[in-house]
Amino acid sequence: MNFTDPSNILEWIVYLANEYKFMFLEGLWTTLYIAVIGTFFGFILGYLVGMVQDIKINKQDNIVKRIVMRVVKIVCVVYVEIFRGTPMIVQGMIVYYGMLQADIKISPALAGILVVVLNTGAYMAETVRGGINSVDKGQKEGAWSLGMSPMLTMFRVVLPQAFKNVVPEMVNTFLTNLKMTSVLNVIGVSELFLVAKTAGGTYYKYFEAYLVIAVIYFVICFVLNRLFLLLEKKLAKKKAYTLAVEYMEGTA
Amino acid sequence: MSEKTAAKVISIENLSKSFGDHQVLRKIDFAVAKGEVICIVGSSGSGKSTLLRCINKLEQQTDGKIYFNGKEVEEKQREINEYRSRVGMVFQSFNLFENMTVLKNCMLAVTTVLHESKKEAFERAIKNLKSVGMAPYINAYPSQLSGGQKQRVAIARALCMNPEVLLFDEPTSALDPEMVGDVLNVMKELAHTGLTMIIVTHEMAFARDVSTRTIFMDRGYIVEDAPPHELFYSPKNPRTREFLSRFLKDQTEKTEAVANG
Numbered sequence: 001m002n003f004t005d006p007s008n009i010l011e012w013i014v015y016l017a018n019e020y021k022f023m024f025l026e027g028l029w030t031t032l033y034i035a036v037i038g039t040f041f042g043f044i045l046g047y048l049v050g051m052v053q054d055i056k057i058n059k060q061d062n063i064v065k066r067i068v069m070r071v072v073k074i075v076c077v078v079y080v081e082i083f084r085g086t087p088m089i090v091q092g093m094i095v096y097y098g099m100l101q102a103d104i105k106i107s108p109a110l111a112g113i114l115v116v117v118l119n120t121g122a123y124m125a126e127t128v129r130g131g132i133n134s135v136d137k138g139q140k141e142g143a144w145s146l147g148m149s150p151m152l153t154m155f156r157v158v159l160p161q162a163f164k165n166v167v168p169e170m171v172n173t174f175l176t177n178l179k180m181t182s183v184l185n186v187i188g189v190s191e192l193f194l195v196a197k198t199a200g201g202t203y204y205k206y207f208e209a210y211l212v213i214a215v216i217y218f219v220i221c222f223v224l225n226r227l228f229l230l231l232e233k234k235l236a237k238k239k240a241y242t243l244a245v246e247y248m249e250g251t252a
Numbered sequence: 253m254s255e256k257t258a259a260k261v262i263s264i265e266n267l268s269k270s271f272g273d274h275q276v277l278r279k280i281d282f283a284v285a286k287g288e289v290i291c292i293v294g295s296s297g298s299g300k301s302t303l304l305r306c307i308n309k310l311e312q313q314t315d316g317k318i319y320f321n322g323k324e325v326e327e328k329q330r331e332i333n334e335y336r337s338r339v340g341m342v343f344q345s346f347n348l349f350e351n352m353t354v355l356k357n358c359m360l361a362v363t364t365v366l367h368e369s370k371k372e373a374f375e376r377a378i379k380n381l382k383s384v385g386m387a388p389y390i391n392a393y394p395s396q397l398s399g400g401q402k403q404r405v406a407i408a409r410a411l412c413m414n415p416e417v418l419l420f421d422e423p424t425s426a427l428d429p430e431m432v433g434d435v436l437n438v439m440k441e442l443a444h445t446g447l448t449m450i451i452v453t454h455e456m457a458f459a460r461d462v463s464t465r466t467i468f469m470d471r472g473y474i475v476e477d478a479p480p481h482e483l484f485y486s487p488k489n490p491r492t493r494e495f496l497s498r499f500l501k502d503q504t505e506k507t508e509a510v511a512n513g
Contacts (some may be wrong), residue, residue: 045347056300058329060327060328060329061329068505082477098472105292110326121497136345136347136350138343138346138347139292139347139349141343141347142343142346142347142348142349143349143361144299144310144333144336145308145310145336145341145343146339146340146361146365146409146410146413147335147336147337147338147358147365147367147408147413148333148360148361148364149330149333149335150329152364152365153299156349156360156364157351160351161350161351164351206295229449231306238312238395238396240396241353241389241391241392241393241396243388243389243391244388244389244390244391245388247378247381247382247387247388247390248388
């Protein structure tokens with residue numbers, strides 16, 4: 001095996017990986033931080049939009065409040081539909097070049113994060129809405145009957161239970177985002193995919209270069225997925241409760 | 253509003269409720285004085301539960317008014333919340349918060365709605381859980397309890413708010429027969445403390461023995477409203493008689509069985 005003067009596929013893979021190791025690492029770093037930051041804020045956006053969808057408009061509220069709520073709800077629905085109905089690669093182009101044309105200076109990485117946030121938000125909104133709907137209606141009524149406001153009920157009773165149902169989908173979304181960042185190469189974000197494209201182009205060895213990042217993507221996703229599954233199992237385990245023996249006397 | 257209304261804890265005037273074309277409650281009028289224990293009986297679909305849910309504003313009435321301590325309950329969220337914090341409710345399906353321990357279930361609304369201190373909330377929780385015999389289970393989650401235990405916790409949770417009125421919506425209907433007794437005993441004790449209670453139930457013997465007034469409902473109307481012994485043993489309305497005949501027959505058979513040794 002001669003890795004300094006590669007002649008077969010394996011040698012080329014090792015050669016490219018070695019030659020461009022810092023670029024691959026940097027690309028990996030970019031991929032990771034866009035995915036993490038984008039997913040995080042996307043989750044927040046998704047939860048907000050999902051909760052707005054759940055708010056009921058009361059006939060008794062004053063007219064201004066009702067109009068505002070109606071408008072906000074419509075905006076949310078339109079946003080969700082648009083971002084679920086268009087490819088992320090197109091969204092990237094439109095956001096980035098749209099910003100440039102509007103004379104807003106934005107780095108490709110920032111535009112990339114913005115696109116991931118908006119995209120994740122749209123998908124999460126639906127997931128969160130489903131999660132909220134899956135919580136038994138009686139839980140709300142139990143809280144209301146104690147005088148808790150709809151807002152308080154949402155944050156203390158419904159959302160914590162919806163969250164538990166939504167966690168697997170959140171993990172899924174994050175891993176999807178990690179891979180979907182690759183489309184951001186079209187606006188020049190130097191994440192893993194663009195690095196592979198560059199490295200492959202220099203030597204005209206595309207197949208080998210993309211194999212390198214395929215392995216990287218796979219390892220990262222595989223490891224993270226296992227970790228999340230482990231965490232999920234741990235969270236799902238309900239510990240047996242301990243009887244409060246100090247209150248035992250005089251009770252059945 | 254009549255003068256009679258002013259003296260009552262809860263009074264209902266002309267209350268109607270329809271779901272679409274289906275009219276469930278028709279011009280209901282009745283009032284509850286402090287300390288009364290009212291049982292509402294009637295066949296399924298007669299509107300008993302809907303009436304109770306209207307009283308607690310979980311259903312919006314189509315027509316009519318609800319007064320609490322002589323003041324009309326207005327259709328504002330804030331007012332409704334404040335009203336609900338003083339009128340507790342116990343559900344057929346318990347509705348304990350699944351994401352919290354028994355203790356947290358009892359403390360949450362006391363701290364967040366009544367703005368009491370944690371210490372006060374804890375003391376109230378322990379006191380009321382003790383009274384229903386559930387204090388040892390403060391660390392358990394609802395999913396780890398049996399139906400009867402859940403319902404007793406739900407009653408304690410409602411009591412922690414120091415409600416002026418407590419509504420029960422078929423509290424024993426989802427329980428297996430063995431546990432019904434536990435819950436009914438807790439309610440019986442509560443009735444003796446002078447708490448105002450409105451109870452929708454299918455437990456006829458309980459209604460007869462514990463209530464101070466029994467209401468029979470049929471097809472959305474209050475058909476008869478009388479002291480339990482009058483309603484059970486000399487019902488005026490033929491429909492009441494028909495409904496109670498089975499229960500009364502069972503009772504006579506029991507008495508005869510006892511008499512015949």
